[in-house]
Amino acid sequence: MTVIITGANSGIGYEAAKKLSEKGAQVILAVRNAEKGKLAIDSIRKENQEASVEIMSLDLADLASVSNFSAAYTKKYRSLDILVNNAGVMIPPYGKTKDGFELQFGSNHLGHFALTGLLLPLLKKTSGSRVVTLSSIAHRGASINFDNLDGSNGYKAMKFYGQSKLANLLFARELDNRFKQNGIETISVACHPGISNTNLFNLGKGETPKYLKGLMKLFSQPAAMGALPTIYAAVDDSLTGGEYIGPDGKGNRKGFPAIEIPAQGVFNKEIMTKLWVVSEELTGVRYEF
Incomplete structure (x- = not known):
């Protein structure tokens, strides 16, 4: 079994890579920073010398990199x-990707939209394949402002994060709908980690402030627990596509x-x-079902 995990050098992605490689999967850590990727692989192999893991370079904020990776x-x-x-x-200061997209929408959604589309031929010909896309409880109350996707008419970091995570969820469901409409066996499943204690929670300013770390322990769970919905979405045989997997605790924050x-x-x-059409236009990647 061959698995690609984007951003697998830390947090949820790292924990998922570790667990799936333990189960015998060949895992590709698709990472932007090769040095961090190598440290992640060394850490995985320290616990499991037989782990079949490798790093490949991928920067989701650069469509040329996405194309080269594919x-x-x-x-x-x-x-x-x-x-x-x-x-x-998550919630960085205002910035743009190499291609001029707002950083969160461009990296979290458009980069993955392009990546999935470019890898679609391989997914289609692999029996039992699936796409797992991470959303967030931040999708609640979010909306997609098609008139300000690049943030040029005003930017609020958390609002744009919610928009990108809503886009992830809508993409995952629409992808599954299109698989089914076209008689394709591949399935698409969405998931989210609840509130997990990962390096995403640096508020875009470096390290998490000490006063927040104590609060985080009350409301969040370790990355290893946060990775369970991803692993479930990736391997559970009962899933038929279109599901949304998350922690079962209060507010779906942990569990x-x-x-x-x-x-x-x-x-x-x-x-x-509309999101699908706009995503194809912005990335230049057309899905061939």
Whole structure:
């Protein structure tokens, strides 16, 4: 079984890579920082010398890098069992990707949209394959402002983070719908880690302030627990596509993985279709079903 996990050098992605490699999967850590990726691999192999893990360079904030990664992977591998769209940036100061997209929407959604589309031929020909895309409880109350996707008409970091995570959730469901409409066996599943204590929680300013670390322990769970919904979404045989997996505790903030009902009315067909069309236009990646 071959698995790609974006942003697998730390946090949820690292924990998922460690667990899936323990189960015998060949895991590709698709990372921006090769040095951090190497440290992650050394750490995984320290616990499991037999782990089949490797790093490949991927910067989701650069469509050329996404294209290069896809080409390199396709040249080396003939199949892809699981693609985990995990990497993300959370509430940074206003910034843009190499291609001029707002950093969170560009990295969290558009980069993964392009990556999935470019790897689609391999996914389609791999029996039992699936795509897992990470969303967040931040999708609740979020909306997609198609008139200000680049943040040029005003930027609020948390609002734009919620927008990107809503986009992840809508993409995951729309992708599964299109798989089914076209008779493709591949499935698409969304998940979220609840509130997990990972390096995403640096508030875009470096290290988490000490006063927040104490609060985090009350409301969050370790990354190893936060990774369970990802692992469940990636390997559970009972899933048929279109599900949303999250922790089963209060407010879905922590706990063990279970199928979760997203915020009411979130799967608006018109918005899902518009997001898909806009994403194809912005990335230049057209899905060939």
